[in-house]
Amino acid sequence: MSAQLYDVIILGAGPAGLQAAIHAARRKVSVLVIGQSSKSSAYNAHIENFCCTATQSGAEMLEIALSKAQEAGADSLEKDVMALDIDNGQYIVETAGGEVLKAHALVLAMGISRNKLNIEGEKALVGKGVSYCVDCDGPLFKGEAVAVVGCGSAAVGAALTMIFYASEVHLVCEALDVEAFLAEKLRQSDVLLHEGRKVVRIQGSDAVSGLVLDNGDELAVTGVFIELGAKGAVDFAGKLGILLDDTMKYISANKKQETNLPGVYAAGDICGPPWQVAKSVGEGCTAGIEAAAYAVKRKSEKG
Numbered sequence: 023m024s025a026q027l028y029d030v031i032i033l034g035a036g037p038a039g040l041q042a043a044i045h046a047a048r049r050k051v052s053v054l055v056i057g058q059s060s061k062s063s064a065y066n067a068h069i070e071n072f073c074c075t076a077t078q079s080g081a082e083m084l085e086i087a088l089s090k091a092q093e094a095g096a097d098s099l100e101k102d103v104m105a106l107d108i109d110n111g112q113y114i115v116e117t118a119g120g121e122v123l124k125a126h127a128l129v130l131a132m133g134i135s136r137n138k139l140n141i142e143g144e145k146a147l148v149g150k151g152v153s154y155c156v157d158c159d160g161p162l163f164k165g166e167a168v169a170v171v172g173c174g175s176a177a178v179g180a181a182l183t184m185i186f187y188a189s190e191v192h193l194v195c196e197a198l199d200v201e202a203f204l205a206e207k208l209r210q211s212d213v214l215l216h217e218g219r220k221v222v223r224i225q226g227s228d229a230v231s232g233l234v235l236d237n238g239d240e241l242a243v244t245g246v247f248i249e250l251g252a253k254g255a256v257d258f259a260g261k262l263g264i265l266l267d268d269t270m271k272y273i274s275a276n277k278k279q280e281t282n283l284p285g286v287y288a289a290g291d292i293c294g295p296p297w298q299v300a301k302s303v304g305e306g307c308t309a310g311i312e313a314a315a316y317a318v319k320r321k322s323e324k325g
């Protein structure tokens with residue numbers, strides 16, 4: 023049986039992918055969006071800083087976005103993509119369910135997976151005090167005691183930012199790994215540095231109430247920011263020959279969200295920070311419009 027051919031296949035059902043689906047489908051091309059909204063970074067988030075939705079629940083926002091994409095005419099498939107390939111100018115997409123599909127154009131909107139501590143309490147308390155994004159959630163901890171975990175510039179920057187909001191900021195780090203000027207800035211700040219220490223457990227049942235260090239010390243905090251950097255799109259892009267940006271972590275895309283491969287577009291967190299819904303939907307909109315135009319042009323060239 024031959025693989026079903028779509029004009030545009032979108033990988034990822036987060037804000038970037040769903041916005042791309044809405045804009046592509048409204049251009050009367052066939053569109054399939056593959057991915058699980060429940061795995062989007064936004065799903066468990068409480069979104070306060072996005073201008074354009076009445077709800078602050080990430081899950082609700084994604085549900086609305088998916089219905090808008092479907093109303094616009096996009097098909098959806100709640101699967102993960104396992105492999106991408108190219109054959110004679112068409113892109114081949116293989117899902118974890120064994121489906122093989124083809125497309126004239128692709129939009130890559132698979133987000134990023136934030137590096138985790140993988141310790142007790144972390145997973146259960148995401149969105150309940152555990153966060154991977156100071157820019158997003160920092161203001162929610164006004165006047166509270168928080169901890170930042172990590173040793174690099176992202177962690178130190180996050181700790182220094184949190185000084186403006188929190189009553190007390192701890193930085194837990196095995197060995198500080200930043201430029202001298204940033205280390206000095208940290209030393210001159212009110213951040214309480216726990217160098218040479220690891221976090222072994224995050225405490226709390228419904229919300230974070232503290233964390234435990236490897237020497238048995240307990241820190242009474244209501245927020246834990248895990249700033250260990252983020253895994254990028256390297257693995258996925260590598261096989262297809264998609265170029266990454268200078269950091270070698272994110273897909274390189276221009277203002278039309280074009281990658282170096284004709285017909286392949288990228289949008290959202292996968293293109294790098296700031297990791298925000300507003301940026302993701304903006305890039306998704308552009309990628310959807312451009313991918314649809316590419317598919318139409320390619321079909322007309324083929325006759």
Ligand SMILES: Cc1cc2nc3c(=O)[nH]c(=O)nc-3n(C[C@H](O)[C@H](O)[C@H](O)COP(=O)(O)OP(=O)(O)OC[C@H]3O[C@@H](n4cnc5c(N)ncnc54)[C@H](O)[C@@H]3O)c2cc1C
Nearest residue numbers: 034035036038057061063064103133158290291297298299
């Ligand atoms: C705790 C938390 C709080 C946040 N708070 C805010 C906030 O207040 N304001 C704000 O603007 N932003 C916030 N963010 C960031 C925001 O959620 C992201 O910037 C946004 O979701 C990025 O959208 P995206 O579509 O690029 O990626 P995502 O939303 O992460 O979506 C990625 C999609 O790709 C899919 N996918 C991944 N791999 C594959 C694959 N192989 N095959 C198929 N599908 C795949 C996933 O299942 C998912 O559907 C927060 C994030 C977190 C984690």
